[in-house]
Amino acid sequence: MPISDRKEREKEMRRKDIIDTAEKLIFENGYENITMADIAKGSELARSTLYLYFKNKKEIYLSISIRGTQILNKMFKEYYNRGETGLEKVKMLMIAFYKFYKEYPGYYDVNWLSYPVAFNHDLPKMKEVKRMRMEGFSLFGKALQEGIEDRSIRSDIDPVKTNLVLALSIQNVLNLPPTMELHMKNNNLTHKELIDYTMDLMLHSLE
Amino acid sequence: MPISDRKEREKEMRRKDIIDTAEKLIFENGYENITMADIAKGSELARSTLYLYFKNKKEIYLSISIRGTQILNKMFKEYYNRGETGLEKVKMLMIAFYKFYKEYPGYYDVNWLSYPVAFNHDLPKMKEVKRMRMEGFSLFGKALQEGIEDRSIRSDIDPVKTNLVLALSIQNVLNLPPTMELHMKNNNLTHKELIDYTMDLMLHSLE
């Protein structure tokens, strides 16, 4: 193994350290409320050193977003394989999303907010993020297709549209706008109930 | 009419001027990309004068958000009354939302983004915004209730949950995350098609 590989690995590890630190701080305080100085301090580096690894603060943020998306995509794949029929696969994908939301709430928020933060700033990483997310969500479409073929799902649905509607629904029922959250609470409804209800609704409409 | 009233009116007008300016700028460039200096310049006031009318930049933003919500709520009410049966009212509410999205895209975005911008900053206005939005969205619940009573809607649905799911679905299909938008384009699907599909899906599930 040539030296350059070790160097490369070390560099990668340092990047990882920085993201680790930034992640922790952002999960706790939010992107707007932490500074590059905080990240530098947390990762025991000089402020200027951060700029050797990342173009700017937004790029650090996007790196966290990429991580989250990678985790989510991995869970999608894993759960996808757990389902036998197409319909089951759809259900599993929903469950995977829910698990991601519960187990990695920080990443969930970052994914959600990365658009306002990093959008319109032509960072190459933004493209990467979009591509990865699409890759993950397209599993819904694949499952629908399989479901139609194995007859676990109605054949008269449009897989493309349904893919979008499914993904949207689950994404949005997880990430409730505060108004909705308030409405929910006012009616003594738990978030879990609402999520289950939505999943059921979706699944029923496919059978 | 006491002087203080005139003063109050004048103050209100000045506030309006400022919001008008900020609105224009924000619709064109986005909240993050305009500065208090821009707003000041546009409204021909000094930067510091803005603070006589608004606590801070976020409050200006929220004021725009309130405007948008008022417009939306007005449209909701109007369309609500156009429907005869409960089901029709639900449909009309959806259409109202769509019209708002088409006719006031600026307000739509502001409403959508006001949470990340102004959340967690205990501005009294934030509460006001939440209350107003809930008021608007609760019309869905009212329509559902009526629909159950007049038998245009299945009686076995949970009006509270369904209210939430309906509102969420329509809200989110309008405001597609960029990933979804990309997915849509990749599959030669127009936004309008997706919106119609979602509306149909929702309405069918109620009959």
Add this chain to the structure above:
Amino acid sequence: MPISDRKEREKEMRRKDIIDTAEKLIFENGYENITMADIAKGSELARSTLYLYFKNKKEIYLSISIRGTQILNKMFKEYYNRGETGLEKVKMLMIAFYKFYKEYPGYYDVNWLSYPVAFNHDLPKMKEVKRMRMEGFSLFGKALQEGIEDRSIRSDIDPVKTNLVLALSIQNVLNLPPTMELHMKNNNLTHKELIDYTMDLMLHSLE
């Protein structure tokens, strides 16, 4: 007197304060060895405030240089008028320069070093500095002309060339390069002796 005048005056005074501080610090420590933070601290202002008054550090430096040049030019004019004949005027100008060097050594150095510091940075102020210095030195030419006319100076000299040679000589004998200084000391010669010698030489060559 309109308000804007008072404002203008106050602004000018603040500029003056900053230059005062910077001047003191630079005279004591040299341009390279002081920071904008030092100047800010010394003038009891925030670092960012300095940039409201000056484009950058170099511009502050040039402002000091302008001051020095103004003082020098004033002394030139004053001493010029003390001489009766053209020859005396030339002598007085030399003495003025020497006095400036003795009484304002800080300014003398700044004037001298302002070229390497601020040159090639197209600050409008640099042009101003050059113009002012030329104005001052051209008094030598005027005195020579007068001297030729009143016969205190040989008529066969070229006033333009001589102007330059005179100004150069006096300027450079004051601001000895370290090598020369060393040479001087090695030969038990004082700076004053060398200066007087040069002045005499110049004056004799004019008679």
Add this chain to the structure above:
Amino acid sequence: MPISDRKEREKEMRRKDIIDTAEKLIFENGYENITMADIAKGSELARSTLYLYFKNKKEIYLSISIRGTQILNKMFKEYYNRGETGLEKVKMLMIAFYKFYKEYPGYYDVNWLSYPVAFNHDLPKMKEVKRMRMEGFSLFGKALQEGIEDRSIRSDIDPVKTNLVLALSIQNVLNLPPTMELHMKNNNLTHKELIDYTMDLMLHSLE
């Protein structure tokens, strides 16, 4: 020949390479406008490697200055020997200086500016530079002495003072401050004319 000698030679060659590169860059862009990174790149070394050969940036600069001084001194010696009488030797020395200025303008500037750059930084090299320059300039004194003895030069001049004045004059007429240059141009005078005039003036005053 021991190994350490070869090592030493190689090290010396590497030093030479670095100075070559730095010289080229500095002649083109000026000391302030080039970076250690530029020099490193030009000499195909790492930035940090430069510090194995030179204490710091100033030392590189001084090394160039030494080179220039060596060339100048060599020219001084050569031209000194071309003159028969003392007066001729003085003239030749002036011509040597002028030739140096014309043929090695880069070195000329470096010599001139090396004081503000490297002064007050107790680099041993600075001493060396001073010593070498004094050595060169003292030839003027030697020539004057000879001239007095061979009667080509007036016997009533002070050789020490005159040495200084001569060296200063010629040095400064070559390296005109920008103000003087401007003054010259405004009066349609060429630099060459001014130089010749100064040389004549000096030589006449010695006869």
Add this chain to the structure above:
DNA sequence: CATGAATGAGCTTTCATTCAT
């Protein structure tokens, strides 16, 4: 010896917000 990585000092700029009048 050579290097890549890191450092730290400092300049510059932006901007929301506050202060003094």
Add this chain to the structure above:
DNA sequence: TATGAATGAAAGCTCATTCAT
């Protein structure tokens, strides 16, 4: 009320120099 001036926090960047391997 209105304002110009000032502030302070932070990002971003440059660069000479040092460190660890």
